[in-house]
Amino acid sequence: MSAPSSPLGSVARWGLNLFAVGVMIYLFLPIFWIVGFSFNEPKGKFNFVWQNATLDNWREPFKDEALTDALLTSLKIASFSTLIATVLGSLIAIGLARYSFKGNAFLDFVLVLPLTTPEIVIGSSLATLFLDQSVTRGFSTVVIAHVMFQISFVALTVRARVRGFDWTLEQAAQDLGASPMRTFWKVTFPLILPGILAASLLSFALSLDDFIITLFNAGSVSTFPLFVNASFKNSFSPQINVLATIVLLASVALMASGTLVSRAKSRRSTR
Amino acid sequence: MTISEPTLDPDTSRNESTVPARRSFDPERLGLGLLLLAGALLVVVGTGIVTGVLATLALALTLGTVVALIGAAILGGPEVRRKIAPYGLLKPGMLWLALFYLAPLVTLLRNSLSTLPSRFAVKADFDWNFGNYSTAFTDFGGQFQRGFGYAAVATVLTILLGYPLAYVIAFRGGKYRGLLLGLIIIPFFTSYLIRTIAWQSLLADTGPIPNVLNDLGFRPILNALGIMDGDKILNTPAAVIGGLTYNFLPFMALPIYVSLEKINLTLVDAAKDLYSGSVRAFFKVIFPLSLPGVFAGTLLTFIPASGDFVNQQYLGNPNTSVIGQSIQNQFLVQNNLPVASAMSFVLMMIITVFVIIYSRFFGTDDLA
Numbered sequence: 001m002s003a004p005s006s007p008l009g010s011v012a013r014w015g016l017n018l019f020a021v022g023v024m025i026y027l028f029l030p031i032f033w034i035v036g037f038s039f040n041e042p043k044g045k046f047n048f049v050w051q052n053a054t055l056d057n058w059r060e061p062f063k064d065e066a067l068t069d070a071l072l073t074s075l076k077i078a079s080f081s082t083l084i085a086t087v088l089g090s091l092i093a094i095g096l097a098r099y100s101f102k103g104n105a106f107l108d109f110v111l112v113l114p115l116t117t118p119e120i121v122i123g124s125s126l127a128t129l130f131l132d133q134s135v136t137r138g139f140s141t142v143v144i145a146h147v148m149f150q151i152s153f154v155a156l157t158v159r160a161r162v163r164g165f166d167w168t169l170e171q172a173a174q175d176l177g178a179s180p181m182r183t184f185w186k187v188t189f190p191l192i193l194p195g196i197l198a199a200s201l202l203s204f205a206l207s208l209d210d211f212i213i214t215l216f217n218a219g220s221v222s223t224f225p226l227f228v229n230a231s232f233k234n235s236f237s238p239q240i241n242v243l244a245t246i247v248l249l250a251s252v253a254l255m256a257s258g259t260l261v262s263r264a265k266s267r268r269s270t271r
Numbered sequence: 272m273t274i275s276e277p278t279l280d281p282d283t284s285r286n287e288s289t290v291p292a293r294r295s296f297d298p299e300r301l302g303l304g305l306l307l308l309a310g311a312l313l314v315v316v317g318t319g320i321v322t323g324v325l326a327t328l329a330l331a332l333t334l335g336t337v338v339a340l341i342g343a344a345i346l347g348g349p350e351v352r353r354k355i356a357p358y359g360l361l362k363p364g365m366l367w368l369a370l371f372y373l374a375p376l377v378t379l380l381r382n383s384l385s386t387l388p389s390r391f392a393v394k395a396d397f398d399w400n401f402g403n404y405s406t407a408f409t410d411f412g413g414q415f416q417r418g419f420g421y422a423a424v425a426t427v428l429t430i431l432l433g434y435p436l437a438y439v440i441a442f443r444g445g446k447y448r449g450l451l452l453g454l455i456i457i458p459f460f461t462s463y464l465i466r467t468i469a470w471q472s473l474l475a476d477t478g479p480i481p482n483v484l485n486d487l488g489f490r491p492i493l494n495a496l497g498i499m500d501g502d503k504i505l506n507t508p509a510a511v512i513g514g515l516t517y518n519f520l521p522f523m524a525l526p527i528y529v530s531l532e533k534i535n536l537t538l539v540d541a542a543k544d545l546y547s548g549s550v551r552a553f554f555k556v557i558f559p560l561s562l563p564g565v566f567a568g569t570l571l572t573f574i575p576a577s578g579d580f581v582n583q584q585y586l587g588n589p590n591t592s593v594i595g596q597s598i599q600n601q602f603l604v605q606n607n608l609p610v611a612s613a614m615s616f617v618l619m620m621i622i623t624v625f626v627i628i629y630s631r632f633f634g635t636d637d638l639a
Contacts, residue, residue: 009549020439023432024454027520030469031458037472048472088364095360099353103303107361114372116570116626118578120595121619124602125375128382128612131394132319148371151364209463211581212595216602228464232585236468244465251460255453 031248038241045235057238061246064239070227071243077139077223078207081146086200088147089154094192096155097162114152122149123216130217137219145217146210150203157202161195194262201254208247298351301343302358305336309362310369312336317374318381337362376619383612395609403613411597411614418594419621421508421583422576425515426523429572430565432516433524437564438557441531452528455521463518464581470514471585474505481505506588514582519575523568530564531557566633574622594618 037047041054062068092111096104114122126145130137169191173183211225218226228240312333316326340359344352383403385395408415440451458466473480481504484490493499498509534557542552580595587593594614602611 016435017439017443020436023436023520026432026517027455027458029473030466030517031461033469033473034461034465048475049477088367091360092364095357099357101302101354101357102299103307104357107306107365110365110368110373114368116574116622117372117619118574118595118622120578120580120598121379121615121622122372122375124598124611124615125379126371127602128378128608129317129371129375131608132378132382133317144371147367151367155364205460211464212579212599215599225462225464228462228468232468240465244461248457248461252457255456255460259449259453 034241035245035248038238038245040238040241042238045237047236047238047241057242061239061242064237066222067224067227067231067237067239067243070222071224071247073139073221074208074224077142077146078204081143081150081207082200082204084143085147085150085154085203086196089151089199089203090158090192090196092151092155093158093162094188097159097165098167111152111155114149115156119149119210119212123213126213127216137217138221141217141219142214142221142223145213146207149210149213150207153203153206154196154199157199158192158195161198162192165191194265198258201258205251298343298347298354299358302340302355305340306358306362306365309333309336309366310373313366313370314374314377317370318377320377333366379612379616382608383616385609385612387607387609391606393606393608400609403609404617406610407613407617410610411594414592414594414597415614415617415621417508417591418618419577421512421515421591421593422573422579425512425519425576426569426573428512428516429520429523429568430527433520433568434527434561434565437524437528437531441528441534442536448532452525455524459521467514467518467581467585470510470517471505474510474513474586476503476505478505505586506591508587508591510586511583511591511593514586515576515579518579518582519572522571522575523565526567526571527561527564530561530567534560563633566629570626570629574626577622578618 037050038057039053039055040047040050041052041056042049043051057063096108096111123145126141126148127137129135130141135141169187170183173187174180178186209225210223211229214223214226215229222230224243231237231240312329315321316329316333319326321329340355340362343355344359347355381397382395384399384401385397385403386400387395436455440448440455444451472478475481481499481502484493484499484504485502490499490502494501498504498507500507504510504513538556538560539552542556543549578595578598580593580599583591583593583596595618598611598614598618601607601614605611
């Protein structure tokens with residue numbers, strides 16, 4: 001864009017930049033609170049009022065056993081559901097992006113529906129299904145519920161990533177004598193893998209953080225968000241802040257390494 | 272509803288008249304038919320419309336559709352295989368959605384028309400009891416209004432905050448665009464609940480934000496605007512809306528960024544030459560081109576916000592209760608499944624009508 005033509009324009013430019021910085025600070029305010037209070041030494045059961053700085057909470061991040069168990073349960077649920085949803089969702093994405101076929105508009109519509117349904121409707125409707133069929137709600141019903149909303153998410157994300165994919169490459173491989181199977185694993189799969197990995201990482205995060213749908217279908221199982229919700233009334237330990245910070249750091253590290261790897265790859269391929 | 276156009280295969284001729292007459296069956300029709308049949312069977316079994324022997328039969332038939340598809344692929348030539356391949360790829364995921372998305376909506380509808388035989392019964396009996404819907408509207412009308420009202424205000428606020436943010440990153444971020452985008456996402460890698468609880472502490476009467484606002488002398492203005500209630504922010508509608516705005520801001524900022532990033536900047540320069548003025552150039556060129564992002568962001572923000580109850584639970588008071596909370600309370604605490612189901616179903620119908628009207632005008636292409 002060209003340089004500002006008037007002093008007024010310059011003020012407007014800086015005003016807008018400042019506003020954006022303000023919005024960024026707004027986005028990070030609660031994060032500062034969460035990380036900051038992981039270094040607090042609370043009086044009593046609730047870590048809501050600042051007392052003294054301490055490193056004790058970080059020395060014993062897993063001191064709160066029930067909390068640690070809840071986080072492990074969440075990680076287990078997210079692993080199972082992401083694995084299933086990534087396979088099912090990627091197959092759908094390949095089918096939709098690779099082929100033109102009868103009924104694809106309708107099937108596409110069905111796929112978008114879960115994303116345009118409020119979580120509370122998904123959670124409560126699934127719970128009525130399990131109640132009607134006398135299925136005890138617990139670990140597996142939570143996995144089922146998470147897979148359900150992850151499928152659409154994975155399918156649409158992967159499809160968006162493979163939309164620009166050059167499918168004639170497959171034709172070329174087969175013309176050179178590769179079998180369809182070999183073509184898929186040697187040509188198609190490596191090219192769409194980054195999109196699949198990115199989608200599965202994000203859907204893992206969705207599962208880990210899900211509260212509303214899980215609340216309706218967890219039965220007696222406690223996940224990290226469910227435990228935190230209950231803690232608000234019983235006792236809010238600083239370990240909650242510590243574990244939340246660890247999850248945050250791990251996610252940022254994963255995201256950063258993913259970006260760096262793909263950047264290095266694209267640099268290598270353009271050379 | 273406009274849904275993204277499929278990638279056209281150059282060698283696939285979809286023109287019916289060119290299909291040779293000697294082929295007695297259309298593999299695509301077979302694939303689609305088997306997929307829809309299997310989905311319908313799973314809905315019927317999942318909802319318990321058929322039980323016992325019939326259910327077993329239906330399940331066997333579902334399995335049969337899978338076998339038939341595989342059989343057709345083996346017996347048919349490469350052309351047939353290519354035509355039914357997409358149905359095979361879509362089938363597992365679509366059947367999962369049939370059983371765990373569509374079937375639950377049917378059981379939800381049935382429960383909403385049922386009556387609990389006794390106060391402590393877990394299962395309700397289906398008897399076309401439309402009374403649940405009148406209870407939903409008469410007892411929880413205010414909750415519906417507040418739920419949608421808060422969501423609407425929060426959606427407008429996310430546009431007001433998210434658009435300038437996306438604009439600055441897209442047009443002034445330079446080589447740091449990726450990093451700045453990452454910064455928008457990072458806060459959302461901490462738990463939704465903990466972030467909302469953090470706001471609870473930040474906005475609490477003795478918390479930092481009301482103190483700072485008081486010290487800076489903003490209190491009279493904020494009181495006049497109805498944002499602060501005396502020296503309180505927490506437990507007011509403003510706090511609930513603020514929490515919603517915060518939690519859904521990235522869902523607005525990211526789609527707007529995506530559509531801004533696509534804009535060809537030479538267009539803007541051309542516009543400036545023609546209209547002579549950045550402001551006019553913005554409203555004549557950039558803003559119209561970024562509207563798909565705003566529309567996608569609106570859906571991604573308004574829909575989840577209208578059913579949300581976490582922000583209300585932590586930042587509101589009993590007078591600000593919203594529909595999501597009433598559904599949760601009736602379902603899980605009061606154990607009043609029929610009324611909870613009726614409210615849930617109404618919520619979904621209102622959202623569906625909204626989405627259909629909305630996408631008629633703007634399309635859903637940029638949702639993903």
